[in-house]
Amino acid sequence: MLFKAGDPFHAIYAIRRGCMKSVVTRKGGAEQVSAFYMVGELLGLDGMGRGRYDSSAVALEDTEVCVLPFSLIAQLAHERPSFQHRLYAVLSREISRNQNVMLLLGTMRAEERLAAFLLSLSSRFARRGHSPFELSLRMTRDDIGSYLGLTLETVSRLFGRFRNAGLLEVDQRIVRIRDYAGLKAVLSPDEALAD
Amino acid sequence: MLFKAGDPFHAIYAIRRGCMKSVVTRKGGAEQVSAFYMVGELLGLDGMGRGRYDSSAVALEDTEVCVLPFSLIAQLAHERPSFQHRLYAVLSREISRNQNVMLLLGTMRAEERLAAFLLSLSSRFARRGHSPFELSLRMTRDDIGSYLGLTLETVSRLFGRFRNAGLLEVDQRIVRIRDYAGLKAVLSPDEALAD
DNA sequence: CGAGATATTGACTAGGCTCAATTGAAGTGG
């Protein structure tokens, strides 16, 4: 665990190697995975508002991060307007990303959610130079379910259903996309999740 | 409509009078209300990332906004570090707020969602000097349902159920909270939504 | 007053959850 909800905020982190998840907890105890982070992505942005992180960051495998102290960031932003703009953009894009997840949780059915999730992963893999068709998941079915607002059983069943439909090859946490177009078509008429 | 998803971004807006909603749309056409904004709150923050708004802002009644051109904001932030920090805080808090909504959509049952929504509204009303027990909703049942990931029929039924349970008095869009503690208790053991 | 939008209520259905059993994978220690 890199930081816990409630910890005082003084840095954001960039993933250098590995993979992490971000978890938010309800007062009642229920918790939900709010994001997965891969190499090159930033986490901890939610801490700047109140000076405390309100999610916890947990590594899903051996992971190295780059610590970016907030004081340093603020200074850099002050000195270099272009850096300042980048920072705004990063924060704003995190808002957009979350809005997409809200859309997923609020309007999609289970199959659509998993398809959107896999397609999103696929494009992120591709952006990092990996094959967009061979996904190596680092998280459990439970994590995926939590992120998608489903139970782990439903996620497992959906993998089975997609496999039977010829869309995927599933071998534990290795998922191969065999019919990319077909997977996209699961998203109702014909759409894809940007990020 | 103040701005539409896709419009080029050049300003954020502060509500001076009235009430607005923010709507995101899926490529497939399905749409969802992603936030409601009251007096004093900021909207349009999601546009900074890509230079285009990715949600639409729609007024729910006669509304006046204060236009805050981004160029001006960036300049002020550069000149006054305290302003810069406030801006980060605002952006970050929007992220936190969205995470709470994701928690709501991902983990709560219908009753819990509506209770959380009403309690959140209640505290926002209180912060603006209104009674926390007399909520004047400006949005339709459909808007509420969309925001909470429910159908308008379910929202209507829940209002009825809460009324019968003595928690609320419901008169169209005027909702009076008659049993604040009871409403809080709907949130499983005993919790409340911060914002 | 009438038209259109909004809200309520009912009956039925279905998608995803719960509970439960089983299998499989991975790590531990003798």
Add this chain to the structure above:
DNA sequence: CCACTTCAATTGAGCCTAGTCAATATCTCG
């Protein structure tokens, strides 16, 4: 190296919550 434990994943059966479809009621406003 293999039994043993533990954790993760799969699969099944039955149920329940919220969605769908449909009929009315109520409000708002020209």
